[in-house]
Amino acid sequence: MLTKEDFFCDFENKWCPGCGNFQILDAMKEAFAEMDLSPEKLLIVSGIGQAGKTPHFFKCNFFHGLHGRALPVATGAKIANHDLTVVVSSGDGDCYGEGGNHFISAIRRNIDITLLVHNNKVYGLTKGQASPTSDIGFQTKMQPHGVIAESFHPLTAALAFGAGFVARGFSGNKAHLNQLIQKAIAHKGFSMVDIMQPCVSFNSVNTHAWYKKRAYDLADKNHDTTDIDAATALSRKWGDEIPIGILYQKESSSYTDRIDHLDQGPLIGFTYEKERVQQQIDNG
Numbered sequence: 001m002l003t004k005e006d007f008f009c010d011f012e013n014k015w016c017p018g019c020g021n022f023q024i025l026d027a028m029k030e031a032f033a034e035m036d037l038s039p040e041k042l043l044i045v046s047g048i049g050q051a052g053k054t055p056h057f058f059k060c061n062f063f064h065g066l067h068g069r070a071l072p073v074a075t076g077a078k079i080a081n082h083d084l085t086v087v088v089s090s091g092d093g094d095c096y097g098e099g100g101n102h103f104i105s106a107i108r109r110n111i112d113i114t115l116l117v118h119n120n121k122v123y124g125l126t127k128g129q130a131s132p133t134s135d136i137g138f139q140t141k142m143q144p145h146g147v148i149a150e151s152f153h154p155l156t157a158a159l160a161f162g163a164g165f166v167a168r169g170f171s172g173n174k175a176h177l178n179q180l181i182q183k184a185i186a187h188k189g190f191s192m193v194d195i196m197q198p199c200v201s202f203n204s205v206n207t208h209a210w211y212k213k214r215a216y217d218l219a220d221k222n223h224d225t226t227d228i229d230a231a232t233a234l235s236r237k238w239g240d241e242i243p244i245g246i247l248y249q250k251e252s253s254s255y256t257d258r259i260d261h262l263d264q265g266p267l268i269g270f271t272y273e274k275e276r277v278q279q280q281i282d283n284g
């Protein structure tokens with residue numbers, strides 16, 4: 001039986017004390033350990049940002065790539081070796097801003113990976129500019145009169161694009177987040193958990209106390225997770241009450257299920273004849 005210490009890596013961590021990322025990191029390690037996911041069978045992929053640094057603090061396979069480009073890398077890795085459990089750790093800017101197009105494509109493909117978005121509603125690493133999920137009126141050094149664009153609703157978008165597992169977590173409820181991560185990984189196909197995460201340095205509105213007062217668990221409300229209309233209405237709920245938990249779940253065949261030959265085993269295990277490949281290249 002694994003413990004979270006099996007994923008421990010002593011790489012220096014420079015996140016601000018009190019950052020919600022610490023609880024997300026811990027919830028991830030606990031979830032992986034409880035699922036008995038051995039580090040060599042696990043791949044964490046990230047882009048750029050504070051959230052993007054998450055894999056540095058794990059002992060397992062990881063790939064830290066370009067801003068907004070974690071999902072295509074994760075997609076390629078899953079196709080090459082579908083025996084791997086592939087988890088993407090991304091920020092709201094990384095995933096919904098710079099990587100927005102890849103977000104849509106990953107959902108459409110239903111690639112069997114899990115996306116965890118550390119959503120602090122701000123660009124943390126670059127010192128506090130507004131992100132796609134910043135609320136209208138949110139003031140920053142770059143937007144001193146407040147954000148004037150409408151906020152992006154990631155869960156509503158995911159449902160509209162056809163995602164089969166759509167959930168919201170809160171870094172301040174680690175036990176709940178741990179369970180959500182486990183359910184997301186167990187889901188066959190694309191799964192996403194948008195995680196409300198306080199940024200103590202650049203978001204003085206959506207603080208830990210602000211979220212704690214508003215977050216309520218959908219599991220206590222008899223929500224039917226197969227009801228897409230109810231899920232869509234819940235996905236837009238923001239303000240005095242914010243639902244956390246699984247909004248929607250429906251399994252269907254994933255991208256790798258639909259690729260011929262992968263039922264014979266992962267691509268990386270296939271052998272090939274060099275001469276035949278060369279012949280194909282020579283023949284154009």
Ligand SMILES: Cc1ncc(C[n+]2csc(CCOP(=O)(O)OP(=O)(O)O)c2C)c(N)n1
Nearest residue numbers: 049050051067091092093094122123124125
């Ligand atoms: C293509 C590109 N554009 C912009 C940047 C600069 N940049 C680095 S991190 C970042 C925003 C990170 O915000 P988010 O994804 O929300 O992560 P956080 O740091 O808040 O966890 C930006 C704009 C970059 N590195 N590459």
Ligand code: SF4
Nearest residue numbers: 016019050124199200
């Ligand atoms: S700037 Fe914000 S997101 Fe980045 S480490 Fe500090 S508190 Fe966390």
